[in-house]
Amino acid sequence: MESYWITALCSFGAIILSAIWIRRRSWEQLPNYRGLPVFGNMFQVKRERPELTFTEWAKDLGPVFSVKMLLKQFVVLISFEAIYEALVKKGKSFSDRATKDAFRMGKLSDQFVNIVSMPANSTWVKLRKVCHKKIKMYDTGMKRIEDISTGTINHLIEAFKNTKQESFNPSDYIYMYNTVMNTIMTLLLCRTFSTDSGIFKKIAHFEQGFRLNILPAGRGAELDFCPWLRFFGNETYKQIQSLVEVRNQIWELIKEEALRGDKLLQENEEDVRLVTALKDAMAEEDSELSEKNLRGAVIIDIVFAGTSTTSNSLCIYLNIITRHPEVQTKLQEEVDKVVGSEIMATIPELLRYSSVAPLGATHMSHEDTDIQGKNPQPERFLGDDGGLVSASHHNRRHLMPFGAGPRVCLGEVLAKSRIFLIITSLAQKFDILPGKVSAPCDPRLLLHGAVLSSAKFEIVAKQRM
Numbered sequence: 001m002e003s004y005w006i007t008a009l010c011s012f013g014a015i016i017l018s019a020i021w022i023r024r025r026s027w028e029q030l031p032n033y034r035g036l037p038v039f040g041n042m043f044q045v046k047r048e049r050p051e052l053t054f055t056e057w058a059k060d061l062g063p064v065f066s067v068k069m070l071l072k073q074f075v076v077l078i079s080f081e082a083i084y085e086a087l088v089k090k091g092k093s094f095s096d097r098a099t100k101d102a103f104r105m106g107k108l109s110d111q112f113v114n115i116v117s118m119p120a121n122s123t124w125v126k127l128r129k130v131c132h133k134k135i136k137m138y139d140t141g142m143k144r145i146e147d148i149s150t151g152t153i154n155h156l157i158e159a160f161k162n163t164k165q166e167s168f169n170p171s172d173y174i175y176m177y178n179t180v181m182n183t184i185m186t187l188l189l190c191r192t193f194s195t196d197s198g199i200f201k202k203i204a205h206f207e208q209g210f211r212l213n214i215l216p217a218g219r220g221a222e223l224d225f226c227p228w229l230r231f232f233g234n235e236t237y238k239q240i241q242s243l244v245e246v247r248n249q250i251w252e253l254i255k256e257e258a259l260r261g262d263k264l265l266q267e268n269e270e271d272v273r274l275v276t277a278l279k280d281a282m283a284e285e286d287s288e289l290s291e292k293n294l295r296g297a298v299i300i301d302i303v304f305a306g307t308s309t310t311s312n313s314l315c316i317y318l319n320i321i322t323r324h325p326e327v328q329t330k331l332q333e334e335v336d337k338v339v340g341s342e343i344m345a346t347i348p349e350l351l352r353y354s355s356v357a358p359l360g361a362t363h364m365s366h367e368d369t370d371i372q373g374k375n376p377q378p379e380r381f382l383g384d385d386g387g388l389v390s391a392s393h394h395n396r397r398h399l400m401p402f403g404a405g406p407r408v409c410l411g412e413v414l415a416k417s418r419i420f421l422i423i424t425s426l427a428q429k430f431d432i433l434p435g436k437v438s439a440p441c442d443p444r445l446l447l448h449g450a451v452l453s454s455a456k457f458e459i460v461a462k463q464r465m
């Protein structure tokens with residue numbers, strides 16, 4: 001019981017896409033609920049899903065309010081207008097990350113040397129630029145990448161067929177995760193890995209450990225405020241230490257693979273691998289990049305951030321369509337004709353509904369400043385003419401599953417194109433039906449973690465005639 005309270009006391013590690021830690025004193029005057037001396041609002045906030053508490057509080061306190069956790073003051077922004085103002089209009093001011101009181105992330109990221117966790121400095125700009133350039137290339141029809149990519153989707157379809165219409169768990173690593181992970185490996189190394197290879201197993205292990213140990217709040221977050229707990233046998237700390245080892249092993253394996261790939265390159269063949277681009281950037285004269293930056297960018301920013309979010313969104317999608325067959329039927333009707341607006345509308349609706357990264361990542365202002373989400377309904381993204389509403393339409397503008405502004409998700413384009421391809425390929429070939437195990441698909445009941453995921457459920461993939 002006592003350890004529960006210690007955890008609860010300290011359970012507010014990183015805050016959030018919609019909450020920004022402000023330095024300015026005047027922010028203390030914002031609407032707030034009175035908390036306890038020293039502990040502040042710690043006991044009033046839902047430990048594992050703080051965003052659910054904040055959504056409730058916003059009904060009373062309004063869209064901008066402050067929250068106190070231990071002696072730290074946070075500002076929560078919950079309306080589109082307030083979030084847009086902070087992340088876009090004043091994006092530059094709010095583009096830093098809070099690294100203080102982020103002990104767990106510090107350990108896993110080698111003291112914040114990767115894109116997600118580093119302050120918005122020149123190294124961050126350089127790393128973002130190199131990665132972004134290669135990510136953009138992914139969908140430009142480059143033959144080698146396209147062949148590998150088609151292969152990974154065909155592999156998924158075969159894996160679904162092999163279930164022979166028996167109930168199975170699509171969150172098993174051999175399905176969605178495999179497809180998404182190999183998309184990422186293609187981007188990095190221009191090759192794929194089987195699920196029984198050492199590198200695949202280590203990455204899957206790292207993904208699970210990271211997802212479950214870096215909860216924004218809840219279990220393990222006590223280490224952020226009280227790092228000294230590591231000297232007293234803290235369980236999360238032990239897990240983080242072992243994850244750091246796995247992270248280093250994965251990096252060594254990736255380097256070996258990169259060397260092997262170097263030897264396989266044909267004369268005059270363009271080297272499209274992201275690892276090469278990063279290595280070249282590090283070798284540039286006056287480069288600020290170190291091997292630690294590369295390791296952080298590859299393992300946390302590309303492998304973890306790319307696979308966990310996308311594969312969990314896809315699993316949540318499968319759960320949703322078993323409960324909302326009307327959504328599936330409409331999708332299939334369109335895929336059978338030509339891919340059209342219903343699918344284009346389902347993707348933003350999936351991202352809105354599942355919101356696997358509801359708190360985004362902590363933003364921190366680096367200067368004094370001021371500021372002022374039931375059932376899936378893809379139709380909200382369709383206009384009167386049945387087409388996808390324009391990007392400036394209220395419902396699309398208000399959708400920010402990838403964040404916004406200078407720190408917008410680096411993989412947005414890649415994630416959307418993969419989700420599109422995977423959803424359409426499956427809709428074409430299978431009717432996805434409920435299996436023997438069910439789990440709620442209500443977004444408020446998703447399992448918490450660095451990325452939200454669905455509780456265990458099963459589906460049946462019935463081949464369409």
Ligand code: HEM
Pocket residue numbers: 017087115116117128135301302305306307309310313356357359360361362401402403404406407408409410411412414415
């Ligand atoms: C469904 C899939 C995805 C979702 C919902 C998602 C969501 C997000 C969110 C909410 C943020 C925080 C933005 C902010 O701080 O304002 C973020 C940042 C980031 N994402 Fe994603 N993401 C997805 C896929 C990907 C993929 C495929 C990659 C890489 C290949 C990626 C790499 C990153 C990186 C590197 C950042 C940090 C950007 C920075 O701090 O400058 N994400 N993502």
